[in-house]
Amino acid sequence: MSAHGANGTRPHLRRGTSFGDESSLIGRRRQLAEAKRMLRHSRLVTLTGVGGVGKTKLAMGVADETRRAFPDGVWLVELGALEEEGLLPQTVATALGLRDQSARHPTDMLCDHLRDARSLMILDNCEHILDGCAALTDRLLRAAPRLCVLVTSRQPLGVDGESVLSVPALAVPEPHRTLRPAEAGHYASVRLLQRRAAEASPDFTLGAENLETVVRLCRRLDGIPLAIELAAAQLRTLTPQELLRRLDERLELSPAQTTADLPRHETLRSSIDWSFDLCSPGEQRLWARLSVFAGSCGLEAAEAVCSGDGIPEERIFDLVAGLVDKSVLIREEQGTQVRYRLLETIRQYGAERLADAGEKPALQRRHRDWYLQLVDRAEAEWLSPRQETWLARLQSEHANIRTALEFCLSEPGQTQAGLKIAASLWFHWLCSGLISEGRHWLGRALALAPQDTVARGKALWVDGWLSVLRGDTASALPRLEECRALALRLHDASTLVHATQYLGGRALYEGDFRQAIGLLAEAVEGHRAAGDRNGLMTALYQLTLACAMSGDPRAADVGKECLDLCNEAHAPWSRSYALWALGLHLWRQGEPSRAAELLRDALNARRVVGDGWGIALCMEALAWTAASAGEAERGARLLGAAEVVWRSIGISQSGFRHLAAGHEGAEIRLRTDLGDRRYAAAVRRGAKMGLDRAADWALYGSSASTPWAPREAAAGQ
Structure with a gap:
């Protein structure tokens, strides 16, 4: 089977704005050639090295130059924001464009999907979930004999057949050697600093008057690309001499010493400390607060979560712009949206600063509250012209939604909010092909919150319906029956009508059309009386389908009401389901062309x-x-x-x-x-x-x- 995604798109390599330019691979031709050679002889290659040394960029360069060898796709799986190792298979499946809607384990689905595919998969930033990555990689390589895997990690996976390439820092000029400007370009660290400095300050040129300073800067930064990029960004406001003086003060080294006297991870840490010190107090605080976001965030989210307590909301935009100028934040365009991302090393540093300031618990709650409100808005506006917009928005926020859910299910007293988020995302789990993951979160939340609440009732019917959609009607029944009993105990009409509807939906999928029609007709009237348009639309659709498949002529009238409701709401995705059910009715009536x-x-x-x-x-x-x-x-x-x-x-x-x-x-x-x-x-x-x-x-x-x-x-x- 060809490794095409379920959405029909050709497999491709996702790129962020920090990748794709030639300067990203300055000084990496030797490692690039060696990694390509390794991939020809080994199906698992791991790029190791300290944080900030450029492992991800090298992996992207390897993928760019070898993509013709992998006709079934080159896939980037970004794992830095993944907090729960158990969701690794789902994360990989999503990156490959797979819709995980079956009752099978996602790993089994991945094995089947990749079995005959000649593909390259990049697992990026694996060190924090090393055991899970090792187990999954080993399983996939055994199941898919033409699959190759390229890993970036601070340490090897330890899987049989793994080839390891240690990614070194960029070459720096030797101490005490006097260079001419023409010779300095032989050193990759100098070339990178020169390129980035010219981007930060167009007037910058490398000449006799600043060559010694630039060379000393590269030595001080030990050739670590991330440290060089952070330093070069400061040349918008500082001269090379001022940069070197400040860096010397930060590293507390004498002019006779070099950063060779420090472990490289300490050099990087010191350079990030130094970059932090060069930020304004507001930028420092925002940097720390932005670390609560996983992956990326939009400006609206940053304003809502990070403002207050010393940062007025109206200041967020200027502070974000300042961090972008300093190369702390990466600006990315996604369609018509602009999002901002911290590199994982920078985010981890910010998280330490946030914890040291004692602000982490409060920011985590604010982050959770923002995403709870976002999910509530999305559900309230689901039956509307904004369906496609909301789907795209929630997909771009998926890493943050995971983080919010993990907070709810790991912090005492927060489980009810987790139930609400997981249940209100029913359409996201369904439309985005994340049914298995939706059930994962719902199952955890339901196990942690056994109390009779309306939130539990909603989570029960959502989990039951997702089970039905996976073809697992047996598991759905106890969830839906418990939901109905809970609704009766709470005297909650909304929960009761949803339990009735999805018991009807289960009967429909079991082929018991008579029972399905009775329960779904009851649910339609219940939703109509309550003014619940979302519930009414889905119940009308299911009732139309039950009538159509049983040959009941009421399908035409029920389907027309469903279609009219979707047309009035200008809801394209919902309308498509009404059309599908009506099409089946016309087919059953002997009108295949109109159907x-x-x-x-x-x-x-x-x-x-x-x-x-x-x-x-x-x-x-x-x-x-x-x-x-x-x-x-x-x-x-x-x-x-x-x-x-x-x-x-x-x-x-x-x-x-x-x-x-x-x-x-x-x-x-x-x-x-x-x-x-x-x-x-x-x-x-x-x-x-x-x-x-x-x-x-x-x-x-x-x-x-x-x-x-x-x-x-x-x-x-």
Whole structure:
């Protein structure tokens, strides 16, 4: 199977703004060549070295120059912000574009996905979860014989067959040697400082008047790239002579000494201390406070979490700009958004400063409170035109959401907030293909908070529904029954109607349409009475589907109400599910062409958000309509393409009883029309098309040059 992501995108190497320019690899040609040589002879190469020495940038350079050898993808898995080792497989799966929606362990899904793939995977910053990285890497390499893994870590993994390349500091001029300006460029540390100094201060030039000072700076910084970059950023405001004097004072070394007298990690620590001292008091405080964020953050989050107690909110922007100028913060553009990130070494330093100031507990609570409010806003605005925006926002904030949840579940008295966050993210777990991780957090929170609360009730029905969506209806039943009993004890109508709805949803997925229709109809009226639009939309969708699959003609009216609600809310993702259910109704009514029109409209919307589950459903149903319309070759190809998508999310449609009859009927008809040999060949062709091409083919017909244009859908069509 080709290692394509479930969202249909071609595998690619993620790049941050700190990567990708030639100066990132100054002085690394020898190590670059050696790492490439190692990868040709070893499937596991680990780049080791002290913090700040440039392991990540070297790994990115290796990936850039070897990507042609890995046609199935080059993947960067950033692990610096990962706090819980148990989530390592899910993190890798997400980085590879996999939608983890099955009941299988994510490691098993990764093994299957990579089994035949010639791919390169970069595991970046592994030292804090070394055992987990070693175990997962060993398992993947055994399961996938053409996979190669490139690791960055301060120490080796210790896995059989591992090749280790120690990344040294950049070359510095020898002590007591007098250099001419033309000779200084032979030393990588000088070239890097010169390049970064010119970027910080365009008037900077390296000449006879400052050469000795620059050389001494490079020696003092021991050739450590991060230390050099931090120092060079100060040349916006200081001269090289002032920089050297301040650094000498910080390191407390005599002119006759060099940093060779210090371990390199102490040199880096001292240079970061020195950079911290050069910041204003406000910048120092903000640097420390920003360390509570995992990965990156936006300006709005920084203002909300880091202001107060000496930093007015209106000052945050100027302080952020100052830290960017000093190369402490990295500015990254993600679409139309700007986010800010601390390099992991810099973040760890800031976290120490925050703890020393006694501010860590308060900032962690403020961080948690901000993300609790963010999740509440996202859920409240879910049925709206902002669905795609919220999905993208939550995906970019995923590392911070994990950090907030970990705080809730590890600090006494905070578990109820953890229940609220994990449960309110139901649509994020579903749409982002993170069902396994959602159940992980819900399971931990429910185990820690057994008290009867409304928050527990919501967590129970969300966990039960996620179990159903993984095809694990057996595990869902006790959760949903407990939710119903709790709702009755609390006399909480909202929890009760949700328990009723998802018990109905479970019956639907079990193929018990009669029971499903009764429970879902009751839930629809309950949500309608409460004015709960989110609940009403999902219950109407499920009721439409139950009616459609059982041949109940009420599907048309119920589906029209669901579609009207989504259209009024301008909610594209929700609308796609209403269209899918209505499409199945029309197919069951013997109108495959009109059904296919609605299904293509639904598929188009789901591709936009990369909804692997929804794409699989649409491809599957389009195969059924093609079979019913006598388009046998097309139908068989679509079944083959659908099977690829089902496997990419770790699910077999055969596990869902409500879909079984449609799939089996289509397969029988297609085999009859084509014969076993032609049918098998068409299925193989569909599987080989790749998701992008198959989806285009499903949308536009046999020729992508004639785009399909959806017309306005209505329930009466």
